[in-house]
Amino acid sequence: MKRVVVTGIGVISPVGTGKSAFWTALLAGKSGIGPVTAFDSTNYAAHIGGEVRDFDSTCHVRQQRPEQMGRASQMAIGAARLAIEDSAIALDSILRRRIGVSMGTTSGEPLFVEHYNDALKQSGDDAVDPQWMALYPCHVIPTHVAMEFNLHGPSIMIPTACAAGNYAIGYAYDLIRTGRADVMLAGGADAFSRIPYMGFARLGAIAPERCQPFDKNRKGMVPGEGSGMLVLEPLDAAVGRGAHVYAEVLGYGVSCDAHHMTAAHPQADGAIRAMTAAMKDSGVGTGDIDYISAHGTGTPTNDRIESLAVRTLFGERAPKVPMSSIKSMLGHTMGAASAIEAAACALALDTGWIPPTINHEEPDPECGLDIVPNQARQTNPRIVLNNAYAFGGNNASLCLGRYA
């Protein structure tokens, strides 16, 4: 089996575009959350979101026409372009059939469902875009990325909702370590849409003003959007071309609660099994984990259950392992979230700094962990765990290590 490393990072996020802007904002504790502008939120029970406000699709989509694809595809291409540039990899030097794309999403291209319904409501069937079927299904996102960069290897979408990024990076890791691909672009993308927003608002899950994961007075999550893409390649190839190695993918684990579509298992069964499987796959134990990138959405239940999972698994050591949620700054970028968080993990391993959980005022004794409140911290982590949990009880934890 080959060792697999991260050599390129591309991020399109509510706190900035590109690795540097993203990382500087996170370490400064900057929030990207603001009033919803994607649609009129007057009639909704909530009004804030983590939107990407500085994205110009024409800068990134160059080989195809951006207006002929959805926003998730555009952002995915943008993040992929940034990741490829960041890795300084010469794609032309590699067989196109050996370069693939593995992605995750929650909603795919939901704006086309909105357009479909808007057209139907206004003027009936005839008004529906004839290309609707070609534009909407979520596999078009990796397909658009593959077409933009002329990549002919495996292309796959794993839409396991809010844990999808970890699933996608994990599968890309499997493809590379077994020699099925030489380079993989892996990550996730989701576009801001009224559909999930409406659902979360109806459930009363959206915070009114800000996102406060693990705070005693946390009031909910904040829907967001964005894309995170990583360049993964075998360690020997990366070293051979003198690439900068951000991190090594050590392994991952997935599980299913099989309990409830939206509520986490009360004893955190699936979350515990995903973390356990990820550590086993990586050949590490709880004593080796230096930092946990929490799923940490900011809803009262999710943060409590995730804390329970970490305390159950890590025992006495749990409060000593820093665990932060960058969703406090980005909001929940859905299927992109765990991919963007994996990018943050790789940067934490690379720079030695871990990002904070902002908006923290009062510790929640039911959580009881070190959530790196409000201030970034230099801890030089060696091995980190990236947690992600989703609707459908789909859990995934990814383990990354420092390469030195």
Next chain:
Amino acid sequence: MTPRIVVTGAGVISPLGAGIEAFADALWSGKSAVAPSTRFPGSTIAEFGDFNPTPWLGNKGVRVLDRGTRFLCVAAQMALYSTGLLQDAASDGDPGLGLVCGTMFGGVHSIAMFDWSGLVEGPSMVSPMEFPNTVINAPAGQAAIKHKLRGVNSTICAGLASGLHAIQYAADFLRFGRARHLMAGGMEEVCDEAALGFSKLGIASPTGCVRPFGMDRDGAAAGEGSALWMLETEETAEAGSMPPWFEVCGFGTANDASPEGAEAAIQQALEETAIGPGEIGCIIASANGSRADALESRALRCVFGHHLETIPVSAPKAAIGEAMGASGAFCAVTAGLALQRQQAPPTAGFIATDSGLRLSSEPQPFQGEYALINAFSCDGNNAALVIRRWKS
């Protein structure tokens, strides 16, 4: 040594009938389910018609499941039952048992209806009960709850190749020891949105006669249903005393809309199996009656050359329509049955072809141990899989 992956059971709910026997009997008798739709007047579709899942699933918790999810849950029930792995409702469920579902549209009808309700009645009037069905992984997640599947639960989207990708994904998870038993295949429902999309895109046959590779072909018909295999390693199959049905061998994929894409996928599947084209006994084609069939016949001619004179080819989409994310899985199940019977099934309604392929409206016997399954999309999502009659 990489463990060998075997198939020990299957679940099929298709427009040809419920259960693998009904599917096989109808397919081998040359029947086609492609017919004028009762649900979408004016469309020709391979549909299940009124679908009542209660004989399989009971009544509890079924109401909130959309049509596609019901297909998936029933196929899973059949696959679990056929392998003795049905979970006791009172048990915790086996953490090594999971599901990998390929799909193209997922629960798009649930998603569109949820949005429609917000649009018409206002965002505060949408049903919180319907919201969970608006994620693309909802069908697989619901099936996990229904059948207590605590292991890997993934949803895979790769266009018309989704079903084969899901099988490969599951096979890899078993090879790496990430699960013990995985159901894998696909699910699709023909709903308003899919039916309208299909007809608007101009790929639906205006005459309603689906003739894959036919000289007079004029389009495809949408199809629906769910097909799943139960996959496990040779070792667990032996330990669990489930006789393997056949083995999952090499897989190939290429994201390439040019004619070389399909060819590369087939080549890779053969290379990974370490066999030459002459060893393939029969080919279960992806052809659905659209113009794109020519890409597949060209790829087959490039890879197989003169071997095509003796290798029978069958195109089941003549009978089951283009079931999109489920079609690869339907073709995979067809290939398994073909190996078992040593006969390629008829291509329903076949008259004539200029493709150079050996198609027939009758079953075609063959000798070989291997079958090739193709799943190609004109948007470049191509996959091919080789399976082998079981030999320990």
